[in-house]
Amino acid sequence: MRQLVLLATWTLLGTLLIATGAYLVIPSRNAHGNPWREREMASCILSDSAEVKLYQGDAKASAAAWYSVTHNPNGLEPERQILYRYRSPGLYDLVCDSAGVIIQTDGEPITISTAQARQLRQWPPGDRPLRLWRWLVGGALILAGGTLLWFLRPRRGD
Numbered sequence: 001m002r003q004l005v006l007l008a009t010w011t012l013l014g015t016l017l018i019a020t021g022a023y024l025v026i027p028s029r030n031a032h033g034n035p036w037r038e039r040e041m042a043s044c045i046l047s048d049s050a051e052v053k054l055y056q057g058d059a060k061a062s063a064a065a066w067y068s069v070t071h072n073p074n075g076l077e078p079e080r081q082i083l084y085r086y087r088s089p090g091l092y093d094l095v096c097d098s099a100g101v102i103i104q105t106d107g108e109p110i111t112i113s114t115a116q117a118r119q120l121r122q123w124p125p126g127d128r129p130l131r132l133w134r135w136l137v138g139g140a141l142i143l144a145g146g147t148l149l150w151f152l153r154p155r156r157g158d
Contacts, residue, residue, distance in 0.1 A: 007152060010148060010152055011149065011152055013145075013148065014145045014146070014148035014149040014152065015145065015149070016145070017141045017142070017144050017145030017148065018141070018142050018145035018146060018149075019145075020138075020141050021137075021138040021139065021140070021141030021142035021143075021144075021145065022138065022142060023138070024134045024135075024137055024138030024141065025134065025135060025138035025139065025142070027078070029070055029078060029079045029080055029081060030068055030070075030081045030084075031081050031084065032066070032068075032081065032084040032086075033055075033057045033066050033068050033081070033084060034057060035055075037057050037058055038055035038056065038057040038058075038068060039055065039056055039058070040053055040054070040055055041054045041055060041056050041091075041092075041093070042054040042093050042094050043094075044094055044095060044096035044101065045096055046096050046100065046101060046114050046117065047096075047098050047099075047100075047114055048073070048114050048118075049073070049074050050071055050072060050073040050074065050114075050117065050118075051071075051072045051073075052069060052070070052071055052072075052082075052094060052096060052101045052117065053069070053070045053072065053079070054067065054068070054069050054091055054093070054094045054103070055067065055068040055069075055070065056090075056091075064086065064087045065087070065090070066084065066085065066086045066087070067083075067084070067085045067086075067090060067091040068081050068083070068084055069081070069082055069083035069084075069091065069094065069101075069103060069112075070082060071117045071118070071120065071121055073118075077121075080121040082112070082117055082120035082121060083103070083110070083112070083120070088106065089105045089106035089107050090105065090106060091103055091104070091105055091110075092104045092105065092106075099111075099113055099114070100112050100113035100114045100115075100116065100117060101114075101117065
């Protein structure tokens with residue numbers, strides 16, 4: 001019985017290592033902010049059929065609200081953050097027209113053309129060290145979990 005409990009525990013640990021590593025390696029829609037803490041405030045469709053969404057993030061009492069604008073083209077490309085703003089001035093609404101998207105703020109509205117929105121999908125080069133770190137740690141966790149599960153596999157004669 002003790003061996004069965006140990007086997008189940010180590011198998012669970014190996015599976016959790018793989019799942020955590022995969023979570024780190026698979027990219028999120030946001031370069032900044034937490035997508036699970038965001039609620040959609042507005043959306044519209046650009047002239048190239050891509051959907052643009054405005055989200056407001058809430059970290060509860062620990063921090064101020066943030067705002068994300070994402071771009072989601074038709075097809076297999078994932079939704080990606082194209083604009084991020086922390087604190088004020090807040091983003092309140094967005095409207096799509098033939099030229100692009102107009103984002104309403106407390107001050108001057110932000111205008112992003114359809115071509116600019118497509119370009120902004122490529123995250124800034126400043127995120128590369130963080131992305132590399134996530135890949136290295138995630139890959140190491142997946143490798144550790146896979147190795148653990150490999151050694152726990154049933155063998156002939158067991």
